[in-house]
Amino acid sequence: GQQLNQSPQSMFIQEGEDVSMNCTSSSIFNTWLWYKQDPGEGPVLLIALYKAGELTSNGRLTAQFGITRKDSFLNISASIPSDVGIYFCAGPYNNNDMRFGAGTRLTVKP
Amino acid sequence: DAGITQSPRHKVTETGTPVTLRCHQTENHRYMYWYRQDPGHGLRLIHYSYGVKDTDKGEVSDGYSVSRSKTEDFLLTLESATSSQTSVYFCAAGLLNTGELFFGEGSRLTVL
Numbered sequence: 001g002q003q004l005n006q007s008p009q010s011m012f013i014q015e016g017e018d019v020s021m022n023c024t025s026s027s028i029f030n031t032w033l034w035y036k037q038d039p040g041e042g043p044v045l046l047i048a049l050y051k052a053g054e055l056t057s058n059g060r061l062t063a064q065f066g067i068t069r070k071d072s073f074l075n076i077s078a079s080i081p082s083d084v085g086i087y088f089c090a091g092p093y094n095n096n097d098m099r100f101g102a103g104t105r106l107t108v109k110p
Numbered sequence: 111d112a113g114i115t116q117s118p119r120h121k122v123t124e125t126g127t128p129v130t131l132r133c134h135q136t137e138n139h140r141y142m143y144w145y146r147q148d149p150g151h152g153l154r155l156i157h158y159s160y161g162v163k164d165t166d167k168g169e170v171s172d173g174y175s176v177s178r179s180k181t182e183d184f185l186l187t188l189e190s191a192t193s194s195q196t197s198v199y200f201c202a203a204g205l206l207n208t209g210e211l212f213f214g215e216g217s218r219l220t221v222l
Contacts, residue, residue: 006152033209042114042200042213043153088152090209096160098202098211099144099169102152 006101022073023089032072111169116214142184
């Protein structure tokens with residue numbers, strides 16, 4: 001089954017609101033990645049985290065690598081309609097095996 | 111555009127028929143992956159490759175096989191398609207040291 005548990009499964013928010021989603025695992029991950037999938041396309045990498053406790057920003061997106069190495073969160077500030085999509089956390093399960101969470105589906109109402 | 115193309119993009123087939131999906135990359139990435147995406151399950155890894163002729167199973171490999179005879183091509187074969195294999199299949203290639211994978215646009219397979 002899934003090694004990475006994402007929550008919430010879906011979110012419906014108003015444009016301008018901030019968003020927070022997270023990902024947890026029973027296993028330790030040495031890398032945490034956040035991807036976004038636009039409708040009808042493949043996922044694209046947003047942010048990569050390589051060190052426990054690391055906090056990284058990419059524009060309105062901020063992600064943190066949990067200190068226990070078993071969790072990560074992604075925040076989006078001041079959401080806009082183009083933030084709509086599915087957000088996935090991901091990490092290498094073993095040396096070569098890249099696993100993804102089930103995703104958080106974000107809907108932004110104008 | 112990271113140079114990952116999948117073919118076919120759409121396919122409808124009947125139960126019991128063999129199906130092959132092709133993934134082609136132009137960036138010379140060592141690692142390539144096949145995932146399936148289903149509602150409520152996200153992306154689940156089917157098989158992956160860490161070099162020419164080097165492949166391994168992912169978490170949902172039953173009923174699927176892969177081959178990689180050249181760096182640029184990674185084939186996914188369903189030997190005898192079943193309705194449970196109706197899904198959207200994504201190929202990815204990339205850099206395992208950074209974790210950045212580049213995805214194709216997906217292949218939608220319907221098994222009747």
